[in-house]
Amino acid sequence: MLKGLNNQQIEAVKNEGNVLLTACPGSGKTRTLTHKIAYELERNTSLKKVIIAVTFTNRAADEIIRRIREFNADDSNLWAGTIHSFCLEWIIRPYYCYLSELKNGFTISDEYNSERILGDLKSQYGLSFFDSISTRYLPNLEKEEVKYRDLIDEYHEILADEKLIDFDQILYYSYKLLLENPKIARTLKNLFHLICVDEYQDTQQLQYSIIAQILKQKSGNCKIFLVGDSDQAIYSSLGGVAKEKLAIEKEFDIMLSGMELSGNYRSNQQIIDFNTNFQTTDINIEALGFNAGHSAIITYDKVTHKDAIAKQIAEIIKNKISEGIPEKDICVLAPTWFLVIPMGRKLKSLLPDVKFDAVGLSPLLKNRENIWFKVARLFLVEPSPKAFLTRKKWSKELLNELDSYGLLVLENVEFRSKKLLKIINSISSDENEGLKYLRECFIKLFNYLNVEVNQNEQLHSQWESFFDGANKRLENEEFALAKDIESFKKMFKNEEGVVVNTCHGIKGEEFDTVIAFGLLHGKLPNWNENTENAAKKLLYVICSRSKRALHLFSETGRTTQSGRAYRPTDQLNRVQYIYD
Numbered sequence: 001m002l003k004g005l006n007n008q009q010i011e012a013v014k015n016e017g018n019v020l021l022t023a024c025p026g027s028g029k030t031r032t033l034t035h036k037i038a039y040e041l042e043r044n045t046s047l048k049k050v051i052i053a054v055t056f057t058n059r060a061a062d063e064i065i066r067r068i069r070e071f072n073a074d075d076s077n078l079w080a081g082t083i084h085s086f087c088l089e090w091i092i093r094p095y096y097c098y099l100s101e102l103k104n105g106f107t108i109s110d111e112y113n114s115e116r117i118l119g120d121l122k123s124q125y126g127l128s129f130f131d132s133i134s135t136r137y138l139p140n141l142e143k144e145e146v147k148y149r150d151l152i153d154e155y156h157e158i159l160a161d162e163k164l165i166d167f168d169q170i171l172y173y174s175y176k177l178l179l180e181n182p183k184i185a186r187t188l189k190n191l192f193h194l195i196c197v198d199e200y201q202d203t204q205q206l207q208y209s210i211i212a213q214i215l216k217q218k219s220g221n222c223k224i225f226l227v228g229d230s231d232q233a234i235y236s237s238l239g240g241v242a243k244e245k246l247a248i249e250k251e252f253d254i255m256l257s258g259m260e261l262s263g264n265y266r267s268n269q270q271i272i273d274f275n276t277n278f279q280t281t282d283i284n285i286e287a288l289g290f291n292a293g294h295s296a297i298i299t300y301d302k303v304t305h306k307d308a309i310a311k312q313i314a315e316i317i318k319n320k321i322s323e324g325i326p327e328k329d330i331c332v333l334a335p336t337w338f339l340v341i342p343m344g345r346k347l348k349s350l351l352p353d354v355k356f357d358a359v360g361l362s363p364l365l366k367n368r369e370n371i372w373f374k375v376a377r378l379f380l381v382e383p384s385p386k387a388f389l390t391r392k393k394w395s396k397e398l399l400n401e402l403d404s405y406g407l408l409v410l411e412n413v414e415f416r417s418k419k420l421l422k423i424i425n426s427i428s429s430d431e432n433e434g435l436k437y438l439r440e441c442f443i444k445l446f447n448y449l450n451v452e453v454n455q456n457e458q459l460h461s462q463w464e465s466f467f468d469g470a471n472k473r474l475e476n477e478e479f480a481l482a483k484d485i486e487s488f489k490k491m492f493k494n495e496e497g498v499v500v501n502t503c504h505g506i507k508g509e510e511f512d513t514v515i516a517f518g519l520l521h522g523k524l525p526n527w528n529e530n531t532e533n534a535a536k537k538l539l540y541v542i543c544s545r546s547k548r549a550l551h552l553f554s555e556t557g558r559t560t561q562s563g564r565a566y567r568p569t570d571q572l573n574r575v576q577y578i579y580d
């Protein structure tokens with residue numbers, strides 16, 4: 001498990017205490033974290049305690065699981081996911097009945113739904129869609145928003161009426177449960193062997209408080225392994241804080257070994273040097289990896305019009321592919337979904353022979369917490385040897401959730417999750433429309449399991465939100481989404497190809513060629529986080545994804561709602577550099 005690591009990385013992996021590992025981009029933090037997990041999984045086999053890996057995106061959690069499987073490590077004691085999934089799985093679902101607000105059932109309001117409710121309220125209050133309002137809670141369990149407190153109260157009332165909780169309330173209720181019932185925190189500390197947190201610099205205060213509440217307990221021997229880089233903190237407008245070692249020690253009531261890694265194994269020296277323009281700390285970084293000696297190409301274009309930019313980007317992609325760069329080693333980025341989604345579509349039509357892994361609107365809301373989403377993915381991912389382990393894990397998760405609703409299906413059956421998979425594999429529908437297909441399969445499955453969906457409040461309310469959400473999305477003409485079952489199945493296909501995503505969506509990843517557009521003041525940084533460092537950090541994250549080629553665009557022709565032209569991001573525009 002230590003092969004392929006340098007001495008600093010080995011030292012971090014072998015450290016038996018609590019660790020705070022900070023280092024520059026490309027220095028191998030994620031590599032070290034993955035090895036640490038594999039190393040501890042191997043050491044931990046007799047203990048049977050759980051190793052938790054908290055990641056920033058679901059994409060990153062899937063990647064950790066994929067890499068752990070490559071080590072041939074037994075991952076049955078590994079849990080990886082975002083902090084919200086962690087709270088739901090380990091705190092809310094098992095213990096929600098202790099909370100009067102939740103004990104009669106609840107459903108998660110996904111970002112789309114919450115944004116819609118907030119958007120309606122903002123217009124009622126005479127605010128614009130872009131006015132920033134905090135839905136977060138403070139560690140004293142008060143609401144953070146002060147100025148528009150009435151609006152937030154009304155928002156929470158609407159959620160409560162519909163028995164919904166939003167993502168900030170997932171954190172709020174989890175923390176409340178831990179505070180009011182210390183035995184939950186004690187049980188968790190006993191259950192866990194290690195909690196790993198990747199990209200810790202973007203952790204919000206309440207998330208620190210939740211972890212602190214677990215670690216502060218005197219029971220068990222759970223350790224923490226935090227990994228991050230304060231220069232890459234890009235969620236400060238959403239409450240992310242890169243705390244210092246001392247502050248964390250105090251809050252968690254532990255001692256931390258502060259460790260560092262040096263050098264960058266990803267990028268060539270030219271890219272690293274260019275990126276110092278956006279560094280907010282003063283460090284020298286040396287290129288150490290395979291790409292160190294290769295030449296780089298860095299371009300910056302601020303003259304191309306927005307209508308011509310897709311063609312320009314398509315040209316770069318075509319040239320890179322003809323140079324032999326694999327499609328998946330090329331990435332097209334922009335600061336917002338609004339820019340990225342149409343770009344994905346345009347590139348696909350301009351380059352029909354090229355494969356793309358582009359974020360787009362999927363026909364189903366990606367509400368991983370809705371139980372019907374969990375059932376749907378089991379029907380939409382076809383059985384195959386490659387998908388077996390993942391589907392078995394999903395099947396187990398589904399059974400756990402049904403258990404937590406008091407629905408003990410397949411009770412006396414050996415290997416329940418395998419049996420459930422077998423039943424699901426035997427069910428299909430002749431419907432061609434995705435939603436009708438799923439509805440029929442769900443009914444067949446729950447008939448087989450002898451569960452009346454309408455009799456169970458949780459299943460019923462989540463059913464409504466699953467189908468209502470999907471219907472609304474499919475009927476929205478702006479989205480122009482395909483309704484057939486094959487398009488639904490594509491949602492879960494691990495498409496390999498040129499990545500088209502937001503800067504936040506590819507955190508922690510790396511590519512030979514990075515093409516970033518929409519580098520415009522008001523989009524990067526957006527109006528809500530208009531500070532010198534916010535823009536610098538985003539640019540730093542974007543540029544540090546690249547191994548050898550970086551193409552930056554501040555396109556012309558984009559205007560604000562009031563008709564003003566966007567101008568290039570200042571922090572990029574003022575860089576003095578002789579571009580290629």
Ligand SMILES: Nc1ncnc2c1ncn2[C@@H]1O[C@H](COP(=O)(O)OP(=O)(O)OP(=O)(O)O)[C@@H](O)[C@H]1O
Pocket residue numbers: 004005006009023024025026027028029030031032229232264265266289507508509510544
């Ligand atoms: N000791 C090493 N020897 C060779 N290659 C390494 C070593 N450590 C890391 N790498 C490689 O360097 C690249 C960057 O590693 P990794 O993604 O873990 O860095 P990181 O510090 O997490 O970066 P970021 O903060 O930008 O996400 C990867 O391709 C990784 O495989």
